[in-house]
Amino acid sequence: MQNIEIKNLTHVYSKKTPYEKVALKDVTLTINEGDFLGIIGHTGSGKSTFIQHLNGLIKPQQGEVKVFDINLTQKKPKPDFRKLRQEVGMVFQYPEYQLFADTVEKDIAFGPKNLKLSKEEINTRVRHAMQAVGLDYDYYKDRSPFDLSGGQKRRVAIAGVLAMMPKVLILDEPTAGLDPIGKKQILNLIKSLKNTITPTIVVISHDINEITQYCTRLVVFNNAKVAFDLPVSELFNHSEELLAMGLDIPLAVKVNNHLKANGIKLEGDIITPQDLISAIVKYKNNGGKL
Amino acid sequence: MKAIHISGATLEYKTQTGGIVRALNNVSLDVEEGEFIALLGHNGSGKSTLAKILNGLLIPRLGEIEIFGVNTKDISKIFEIRSNIGMVFQNPDNQMIASIVEDDIAFGPENLGIPREEIIKRVDWALEKVGMSEHRTSTPFKMSGGQKQRIAIAGILAIKPRIIVFDESTAMLDPQGRKEVLEVAKQLNKEEKITIIWITHYMDEAVDCDRIAIMNDARIVAIDTPQNIFKRTELIESCGLDLPLPLSISNSLKSQGIDLQGEILTENALKEEVCKILK
Numbered sequence: 001m002q003n004i005e006i007k008n009l010t011h012v013y014s015k016k017t018p019y020e021k022v023a024l025k026d027v028t029l030t031i032n033e034g035d036f037l038g039i040i041g042h043t044g045s046g047k048s049t050f051i052q053h054l055n056g057l058i059k060p061q062q063g064e065v066k067v068f069d070i071n072l073t074q075k076k077p078k079p080d081f082r083k084l085r086q087e088v089g090m091v092f093q094y095p096e097y098q099l100f101a102d103t104v105e106k107d108i109a110f111g112p113k114n115l116k117l118s119k120e121e122i123n124t125r126v127r128h129a130m131q132a133v134g135l136d137y138d139y140y141k142d143r144s145p146f147d148l149s150g151g152q153k154r155r156v157a158i159a160g161v162l163a164m165m166p167k168v169l170i171l172d173e174p175t176a177g178l179d180p181i182g183k184k185q186i187l188n189l190i191k192s193l194k195n196t197i198t199p200t201i202v203v204i205s206h207d208i209n210e211i212t213q214y215c216t217r218l219v220v221f222n223n224a225k226v227a228f229d230l231p232v233s234e235l236f237n238h239s240e241e242l243l244a245m246g247l248d249i250p251l252a253v254k255v256n257n258h259l260k261a262n263g264i265k266l267e268g269d270i271i272t273p274q275d276l277i278s279a280i281v282k283y284k285n286n287g288g289k290l
Numbered sequence: 291m292k293a294i295h296i297s298g299a300t301l302e303y304k305t306q307t308g309g310i311v312r313a314l315n316n317v318s319l320d321v322e323e324g325e326f327i328a329l330l331g332h333n334g335s336g337k338s339t340l341a342k343i344l345n346g347l348l349i350p351r352l353g354e355i356e357i358f359g360v361n362t363k364d365i366s367k368i369f370e371i372r373s374n375i376g377m378v379f380q381n382p383d384n385q386m387i388a389s390i391v392e393d394d395i396a397f398g399p400e401n402l403g404i405p406r407e408e409i410i411k412r413v414d415w416a417l418e419k420v421g422m423s424e425h426r427t428s429t430p431f432k433m434s435g436g437q438k439q440r441i442a443i444a445g446i447l448a449i450k451p452r453i454i455v456f457d458e459s460t461a462m463l464d465p466q467g468r469k470e471v472l473e474v475a476k477q478l479n480k481e482e483k484i485t486i487i488w489i490t491h492y493m494d495e496a497v498d499c500d501r502i503a504i505m506n507d508a509r510i511v512a513i514d515t516p517q518n519i520f521k522r523t524e525l526i527e528s529c530g531l532d533l534p535l536p537l538s539i540s541n542s543l544k545s546q547g548i549d550l551q552g553e554i555l556t557e558n559a560l561k562e563e564v565c566k567i568l569k
Contacts, residue, residue, distance in 0.1 A: 019432070043434045043464045147306065150333045177380070177461045179332040179491045180532040206464045209535060248465040251535050251557060258561040264568045273539050281546045283568060 003168055003200050004031040004054060004088075009063035011049055023049040025224040027063070031168070031202065036194055038211040038232075039204045041221030042246050047204050050221065051170050054202075055088040056081045068167070086115070089166030089198070093173045095157035096150065104130075104148075104156050105141040111164045129159035132197050133189055151182030155189065162197060169198040173205060183210075190214065208248045212271050220247070233269040252276035291358065293453050293485040294321040299343055299353035313339040314350060315508040323358075323452065326479045326486045328496035328516075331505030332530035337489045340505065341455045344487070345375045358452065373402060375453040376446030380461050382430075382438035391417070391441055392426050398449040409448075416444035419482070420474050436467025440474055447478070453485040454478065460490065468492070493520075493534040497555040504529055517553045536560040 011024040024046045031037060041047050052058040053065050056072055056079065065072040068087060072079050092098070101107035108129055112122045130137050133155040140148075145156045154174075161169070174190060175183040191214050194201050205211040211218070218235050220228040222245045228235055236242070236253045243249065256270040256279075266279040301314040313336050321327055331337045342348040343355055346362040355362045357371050379385060388394040392413050399409045417423045420440040425433070430441050439459055446454060456475060460468040472495055478484045488499060496502050496516060503513040506529040512519060520526065520537055533541065540554035540563065550563045 042466055043436075144306065177458070177491075179530060180493075181332055181530040183491075208465075246466045251539070251560075254557060255539075255561050255564060259565060259568065262565050262569070264565065273535065273542075277539060277542050277546070280543060280548060280564060280568065284548055 001033040002030055003033050003035075003068060004029075005064070005066040006030070006053070007064040009050075009053065009060060009065060011053070011058065011061050013049075022224050024053075027224075027226055029219065029226060029229065031200065034199050035202070036214060036216045037200075037202045038215030038218045039202065039221065040206070040208065040211065040218060040247060041227075045221040046224045047221050048172060051090070051172060051202065051204065054168075054170060055090050056084050057090075086164050087167045089161040089164055089169045091158055091161050091169070091171040091174060093176060095161075096145075096153035098157055098160075099145040099153060102144055103142050104135070104145050107145055107156060108160045108163050111160055115164070125163045125165065126159075129163040132162050132193060133159045134185070135159065149182070151178055151185050154178065154182070154186060158186075158189070162193070166198060168200045168202065169193065170202045171204070174203060175205070175207065175210065187214070206248075209250050209273075212250050220245070232271055236271065291323050292320055292356070293323040293325070293358060294319065294344065294487075295354075295356040295359075296320070296340075296343070297354050299340075299350040299355060301339060301343065301348060301350040301352075312508050314343070314353075317353070317508070317510055319503065319510060319513070321485060321487070323485055324479070324483045325501065326476070326488065326499045328499040328502045329487060329489045329505065330491075330493070330496060330502060330529075330531055335505040335529070336508045337505050338457055341377065341457050341487065341489060344453070344455060345372050345377065373449050374451055375455065376449060376451035378439070378442055378446060378454060378456045378459045380458045382435065382442045382462075385442040385445070386430050386438065389429050389431070391422070391428055391430055394430060394441060395445045395448050398445055402449065412448045412450070413444075416447040419447055419478065420444045421470075434467060435463045436470040439463060439467065439471045443471070443474055443478075451484070453487070455487040455489070457489045458491065460492065460495065468495070493532050494536075494556075497534050504531070506530075516555060520555060521553060 006027060006029045009024055009027045013021045013023055039047050053060060054067060060073055067084055070079050070084050099107055105126055108126045109122050112125045127137050135155055145153055175186050203211060203215060212232055216232055218230060218232055219226055228238060236249055239249050239253060239257060250271055252270050252273050252275055255276060256266060259266060266283055268279055270276050270279055296317060296319045299314050299317045303311050303313055305311055329337050343350050346368050349363060357374055360367045360371055362371055386394055387397055395413045395416055396409050399412055417426055420443050422440050422444060430438050460471050475486055479486045499516060501513055502516050502519045503510050512525060520533055526533060534555050536554050536557055540550050540560060544550055548567060550567060554560050554563055
């Protein structure tokens with residue numbers, strides 16, 4: 001089932017000024033229910049402009065954006081932005097900067113409260129959201145979010161988005177700036193959300209070794225256009241092109257490419273460290289024969 | 291000559307709720323001039339506090355800090371210390387003050403009352419050192435993160451410090467930007483003999499520095515060469531850190547009977563060793 005459909009989307013910042021910049025050019029992309037989609041591309045390639053279209057923070061200048069049954073291109077009647085922003089949950093870069101309330105519970109309850117839900121419903125949602133991000137309700141609910149660690153703060157911020165019960169979750173650089181433990185926790189969280197809470201997840205990341213651990217489909221932005229839209233297992237057949245765009249490729253792919261160039265052919269798709277390790281062990285155990 | 295001498299630094303913060311958190315607990319560290327030291331540790335382990343006691347932004351409750359022999363407690367010498375030690379923080383936007391690159395870089399030396407001709411020379415030199423000469427009259431606000439961070443570094447260089455502390459200066463950058471900034475730091479270390487303290491959460495950025503210091507719970511728990519530090523897997527894990535990815539792959543291969551040689555810390559070492567063993 002299609003969740004989000006974008007056709008020929010073009011966006012220009014500061015139009016008709018000396019600072020005019022084409023941020024998106026003729027982008028066509030479909031996001032389906034169940035997608036675990038990664039978006040990569042260097043700074044300024046259009047990734048953030050693109051995702052801001054998905055919950056109506058930027059209105060389409062040219063082209064079509066359809067999210068579920070909400071058509072963002074139509075002028076009259078005005079698209080239902082309230083519903084849109086409920087259905088598409090957006091976790092921005094450094095979301096912990098958005099925390100504002102004096103307790104964790106109040107912060108997470110802010111969104112649902114604005115939906116004018118009943119007290120019981122709000123409480124249920126806060127509990128669920130906290131459980132989903134792995135924060136014990138009774139222990140954390142009355143604590144100040146500002147006394148928590150970086151990784152914990154980020155989980156509170158993500159819980160605030162989950163409490164809106166979105167159907168699609170979009171995360172922009174969810175692990176940026178965290179220490180190794182915080183990173184691992186957020187990664188595991190995203191994986192578990194995919195299985196239990198939101199069926200469709202879109203992640204923007206600069207860390208290619210990280211994003212290939214969980215995404216199944218990767219979209220590459222380059223110079224305001226979609227350069228590639230491929231399953232993870234196929235994307236790195238284009239290693240040369242990706243490197244030419246100034247993008248990184250996973251370490252396992254680099255090692256495998258080096259081996260290939262030296263006449264050593266490992267078996268199977270090699271994207272993650274685990275893939276590489278088991279392929280090398282297998283190769284060695286078979287005495288170099290496949 | 292010792293660039294940095296810290297002995298027994300101890301410092302506490304008060305929390306909002308009235309509690310007390312010890313940020314530095316009897317920390318001692320000596321850094322020789324020209325060294326490149328990476329400082330690793332999880333969030334809240336004390337790294338940034340350590341950075342801030344170096345130039346007298348914070349004065350520890352106990353202990354002494356000397357920068358090229360000058361004690362940070364000596365308030366009359368604080369400007370001498372601060373012109374010897376530059377800081378580059380996480381977000382370059384917070385460190386930009388002018389709308390034109392050359393003005394931004396000239397800001398530091400202007401405040402030191404340096405003659406105009408000398409300032410112009412320094413701006414030229416600093417821009418060249420970070421590879422941004424052609425952007426001299428551009429505006430920093432439209433640049434990529436890596437470029438902005440290099441401008442921020444040039445601004446520090448113009449003060450001609452002998453030590454630069456990079457406090458997670460690559461955290462907000464994309465891989466390209468990270469590479470650029472790390473390269474600039476290494477070059478300044480090599481060519482200008484500037485002492486570097488490099489604070490990071492990226493293990494791979496630490497693999498070819500001179501020494502790694504690990505902080506945990508307000509203490510320096512280990513300081514040694516990258517080879518020796520990353521051998522201590524248990525210590526790394528107990529401090530909430532990671533092994534560099536090439537090393538964790540090679541360890542995993544070794545444990546499955548693949549006989550790789552040496553401590554493999556870098557991508558190139560991994561490529562070569564794996565290739566050797568499979569040929």
